[in-house]
Amino acid sequence: xMSTLSMxxxxxxxxxxxxxxxxxxxxxxxxxxxxxSADVANIVATVEEKYSVTIKESEIxxxxxxxxxxxLIQKRLQ
Amino acid sequence: MSPEEFTTLIEMLAWRAEVSAGRxxxxxxxxxxxxEELWRGVNRCAEYLQRLSIQRQECVLIVLPNGAEFFxxxxxxxxxxxxxxxxxxxxxxxxxxxxxxACDVRIIVESxxxxxxxxxxxxxxxxxxxxxxxxxxxxDGEMEESDFPTIQPDDIAFIQYTSGSTGNSxxxxxxHANLLTNIRQMISGMEINEREIFVSWLPVYxxxxxxxxxxxxxxxxxxxxxxxxxxxxxxPWLETIQACKATFTxxxxxxxxxxxxxxxxxEYDLTSLRVALNAAEPVRATxxxxxxxxxSLKNVMTAGYGLAEATVGVSMSKPGESPIVDVRGIVSVGKxxxxxxxxxxxxxxxxxxxxxxxxxxxxxxxxxxxxxGGFIVSGDQGYVDENGNLYITGRKKNMIKQLGQTFxxxxxxxxxxxxxxxxxxxxxxxxxxxLEGEQIYLFAEMHNYDSPKILEETxxxxxxxxxxxxxxxPARVMLLKPRAIPRTYNGKIQHVLLKEQFLSGKLKxxxxxxxxxx
Amino acid sequence: xxxxxxxxxxxxxxxxxxxxxDVYLHKVFTEREIADCQGSVNSAExxxxxxxxxxxxxxAIGNGIRQGVWFTQIEVFNHESGQPxxxxxxxxxxxxxxxxxxxxxxxxxxxKSTAAAVIILEK
Numbered sequence: 001x002m003s004t005l006s007m008x009x010x011x012x013x014x015x016x017x018x019x020x021x022x023x024x025x026x027x028x029x030x031x032x033x034x035x036x037s038a039d040v041a042n043i044v045a046t047v048e049e050k051y052s053v054t055i056k057e058s059e060i061x062x063x064x065x066x067x068x069x070x071x072l073i074q075k076r077l078q
Numbered sequence: 079m080s081p082e083e084f085t086t087l088i089e090m091l092a093w094r095a096e097v098s099a100g101r102x103x104x105x106x107x108x109x110x111x112x113x114e115e116l117w118r119g120v121n122r123c124a125e126y127l128q129r130l131s132i133q134r135q136e137c138v139l140i141v142l143p144n145g146a147e148f149f150x151x152x153x154x155x156x157x158x159x160x161x162x163x164x165x166x167x168x169x170x171x172x173x174x175x176x177x178x179x180a181c182d183v184r185i186i187v188e189s190x191x192x193x194x195x196x197x198x199x200x201x202x203x204x205x206x207x208x209x210x211x212x213x214x215x216x217x218d219g220e221m222e223e224s225d226f227p228t229i230q231p232d233d234i235a236f237i238q239y240t241s242g243s244t245g246n247s248x249x250x251x252x253x254h255a256n257l258l259t260n261i262r263q264m265i266s267g268m269e270i271n272e273r274e275i276f277v278s279w280l281p282v283y284x285x286x287x288x289x290x291x292x293x294x295x296x297x298x299x300x301x302x303x304x305x306x307x308x309x310x311x312x313x314p315w316l317e318t319i320q321a322c323k324a325t326f327t328x329x330x331x332x333x334x335x336x337x338x339x340x341x342x343x344x345e346y347d348l349t350s351l352r353v354a355l356n357a358a359e360p361v362r363a364t365x366x367x368x369x370x371x372x373x374s375l376k377n378v379m380t381a382g383y384g385l386a387e388a389t390v391g392v393s394m395s396k397p398g399e400s401p402i403v404d405v406r407g408i409v410s411v412g413k414x415x416x417x418x419x420x421x422x423x424x425x426x427x428x429x430x431x432x433x434x435x436x437x438x439x440x441x442x443x444x445x446x447x448x449x450x451g452g453f454i455v456s457g458d459q460g461y462v463d464e465n466g467n468l469y470i471t472g473r474k475k476n477m478i479k480q481l482g483q484t485f486x487x488x489x490x491x492x493x494x495x496x497x498x499x500x501x502x503x504x505x506x507x508x509x510x511x512x513l514e515g516e517q518i519y520l521f522a523e524m525h526n527y528d529s530p531k532i533l534e535e536t537x538x539x540x541x542x543x544x545x546x547x548x549x550x551x552p553a554r555v556m557l558l559k560p561r562a563i564p565r566t567y568n569g570k571i572q573h574v575l576l577k578e579q580f581l582s583g584k585l586k587x588x589x590x591x592x593x594x595x596x
Numbered sequence: 597x598x599x600x601x602x603x604x605x606x607x608x609x610x611x612x613x614x615x616x617x618d619v620y621l622h623k624v625f626t627e628r629e630i631a632d633c634q635g636s637v638n639s640a641e642x643x644x645x646x647x648x649x650x651x652x653x654x655x656a657i658g659n660g661i662r663q664g665v666w667f668t669q670i671e672v673f674n675h676e677s678g679q680p681x682x683x684x685x686x687x688x689x690x691x692x693x694x695x696x697x698x699x700x701x702x703x704x705x706x707x708k709s710t711a712a713a714v715i716i717l718e719k
Contacts, residue, residue, distance in 0.1 A: 012534070015538065016534065016537050016538060016594070018541065018551065019538055019541030019542035019545055038551070039551050042554070045510065049596045050594075099651065100624040100651065100667050101610075102614050102620060108617075110620040112620070112623050114666060114667060118666075301613075
């Protein structure tokens with residue numbers, strides 16, 4: 001099932017995963033949102049399922065913010 | 079003779095029938111049955127089974143609900159020298175026949191109250207396998223003089239099947255000696271005397287309800303009031319405790335929690351209770367505190383630990399004393415009963431007692447794994463503090479590892495259950511084959527799911543709470559419709575089955591998933 | 597010649613609860629016994645005494661229950677003088693005939709809290 005991709009959706013998803021009600025586009029997962037490596041991996045897994053995309057390990061290393069995530073998925077979907 | 083001299087359950091009932099013949103052995107939903115009547119029903123069944131040529135130590139399956147008939151069949155089989163195999167009366171035909179085959183059963187005792195069509199079907203299915211399906215009513219009529227065999231203490235009295243999916247159920251073999259030993263251990267450890275007044279809604283086809291709430295009172299000729307097992311309404315249980323001025327009742331934690339959610343105010347006077355045993359499931363300190371507060375009780379709820387493989391009772395916290403809770407909030411289940419030795423090996427609980435079962439029926443490999451150096455390997459994790467108090471930290475199978483850290487499913491479930499709007503929860507460890515390995519997946523049934531906002535908010539709260547308490551976040555929180563989480567008939571979460579249903583997509587297919595939709 | 601003796605003692609309190617159940621009463625006592633005992637000021641005591649007599653009888657004839665003898669086959673009545681006497685029927689009667697019993701002696705006593713009975717079988 002295709003989900004609509006939007007910045008809001010991504011931020012909501014990240015918030016749910018981390019237990020945070022307010023997430024900003026440029027919040028860094030680790031430094032600002034308190035994520036640990038497992039959390040980032042789980043965010044990625046969730047995103048993959050929701051949007052039916054695949055993200056490589058090497059790409060995960062370069063994801064720091066919800067904005068980064070959004071951009072990557074957008075690219076993937078085109 | 080006196081109770082200390084009984085060597086078999088049949089001896090116990092025969093003696094009670096002589097010495098306490100007109101005394102009430104038990105009441106069922108208010109109807110009294112005397113020891114004389116019980117013995118009469120037992121003899122009738124035994125004699126009928128003899129006419130069916132029952133062999134020594136032959137297994138006979140019992141598919142009966144709580145009631146007098148259950149006891150007539152259960153002891154009737156033993157009186158005739160056979161082995162009783164009681165199973166959950168609402169088991170599907172498949173399970174009934176699977177267990178019947180596993181025990182080489184020729185005779186199945188069914189309830190006369192099942193629909194005619196169901197009876198016809200099971201009789202047919204049984205016949206095709208050489209099994210005779212009978213009812214207790216079939217034994218009515220003229221009784222001939224019978225010669226019952228002499229039962230030995232080491233004869234197997236009954237087999238207790240562990241509740242699991244059909245494939246991996248194991249039949250625990252319990253001898254008369256095992257049962258009488260544990261009866262005496264519990265009487266001593268729980269400080270029970272013949273003035274005790276028991277009330278129970280527990281299934282009599284399962285160990286705690288059968289052994290603690292019926293065999294112990296029969297042994298002591300103490301009053302025992304049994305009810306149908308229908309917890310859709312908790313009031314009969316509470317009403318009976320109040321009306322009979324009961325001193326002793328027992329139930330798993332979820333039953334007491336159910337009372338707390340259904341009975342808001344101090345509606346019942348339960349102050350006659352000396353002991354409200356909480357066992358068969360992890361005991362929560364909050365349950366003890368809230369139940370006692372609600373009903374103005376003090377030091378009445380005790381925490382107990384037991385295992386079918388050790389007959390039933392292993393330990394209980396001391397009646398009349400406050401619960402002992404460790405730094406993690408785990409409630410101690412007290413000290414082991416007299417002559418029960420407990421030792422901890424690699425965080426696992428090992429038990430040595432004369433009440434330890436003979437093994438698993440027809441399962442040499444599992445039986446071998448059960449014993450180590452004379453001790454039973456319980457499969458439960460725990461420790462003993464410097465005062466000798468035992469704590470259960472988890473069931474080995476229900477430990478979830480996330481990045482090197484181990485969490486007990488029950489710890490997580492307790493946290494999720496405390497979130498407003500959550501009806502029931504389960505925690506499972508799933509490894510999706512990714513780098514991070516096994517992760518925590520939480521499933522929560524929601525009371526009400528009107529708006530997406532509630533679902534999102536609940537998810538957030540669950541993640542926050544788990545992280546705040548345990549310093550870790552679950553990989554996923556799935557919100558489900560009520561009753562989506564599979565449970566056994568006695569309320570235990572079937573973690574393995576839930577995991578299967580989630581991974582195979584069945585939960586989603588069946589429309590049970592509320593949130594998220596991916 | 598005495599061929600059997602039995603004695604029983606019980607606490608009245610224990611039976612006083614059970615006798616509130618009509619179902620229980622009919623399992624242990626006959627209609628006539630129930631009519632005799634109920635409604636009197638000391639009914640629990642009366643029931644208890646009869647109960648003790650039945651138990652004592654079982655002991656006197658030996659392994660009673662096994663042979664199909666049940667409580668309701670043994671009836672205890674009172675003469676005008678107040679003295680109790682026993683009537684048996686059914687299997688209890690057959691057993692007594694088999695044993696050649698011609699007389700059943702009975703005596704019942706109470707304290708405030710207990711009741712006791714003695715039965716002697718004479719042939």
